[in-house]
Amino acid sequence: MLKTKIVSVVGFKKSGKTMVIESLTKELTKRGYAIGTVKHGSEKHAVDTPRKDTWRHMQAGSKASAILTPTESAFFITKPLSVRDAIAFLGERDFIILEGFKSLDTVARIIVLKDAEEVKSLSNGAEIAVLIPPTIDPVSIKTDAPKIRIDEVEKLADLVESKAFPFLNGFDCGSCGYRSCAEMAQAIVRGAEKASKCVYMNEENVKLIVNGKEIPIKGFVQDFIARTVLGMVSSLKGVEEPKRIELLIKNGDLLHE
Ligand code: SF4
Structure with missing residues (x-):
């Protein structure tokens, strides 16, 4: 997609x-x-x-x-x-x-x-x-x-x-160096940028690994996970423009990292 x-x-x-x-x-x-x-x-x-x-x-x-x-x-x-x-x-x-x-x-x-x-x-x-x-x-x-x-x-x-x-998804996360997806869209049309610079353009950029096995995620689910985690992390004190986020949840002993 x-x-x-x-x-x-x-x-x-x-x-x-x-x-x-x-x-x-x-x-x-x-x-x-x-x-x-x-x-x-x-x-x-x-x-x-x-x-x-x-x-x-x-x-x-x-x-x-x-x-x-x-x-x-x-x-x-x-x-x-x-x-x-x-x-x-x-x-x-x-x-x-x-x-x-x-x-x-x-x-x-x-x-x-x-x-x-x-x-x-x-x-x-x-x-x-x-x-x-x-x-x-x-x-x-x-x-x-x-x-x-x-x-x-x-x-x-x-x-x-x-x-x-x-489609640029409208997250306005700033990871591409532009303040918003709209600015990035204008830069692509001017020929100053490539859409592949959007971190969400490559499905490899959002991975879900459960019990060591990668679970294929696409479209809506990929967006939902990315938007939720990015929104939460970006609001934390001391976090500036997150470029890469790794989240590990150990469910067995309820230890969350
Ligand atoms: S990296 Fe993608 S989602 Fe984030 S602001 Fe740039 S175009 Fe929008």
């Missing part, structure tokens, strides 16, 4: 985000990549179709429901998921394209404009491209990111191939 590269497509309503994602997905698929997508839904509306069987199961009180057919599967759960959990759920892909998620600042971003002024509010320093409709003069757009026409999908796919990077 950590090798999957992520890019978010942001823009205001009716800017053409979905169309951009459709054409980018087709182009990257044509180039041989496996693609996943996640859409941000801001409105409170039913995801399931009213009066379908799964909808009726949920109305009756089921907290999770699934429908499995010979070619597709769908799951419905009555709780929000984090972007990271949703990405993990989609499994190993080459790229995952997010639609929306304007507040997410730890992934590469593509801005889709309707109006030249929008670039200010949509920019967060991690944009790899600004897409411009034919109605706007590119000269009027103030940005350091490459400006391309909204229909230049091949150029966009080239940028995604060369600039997108795996």
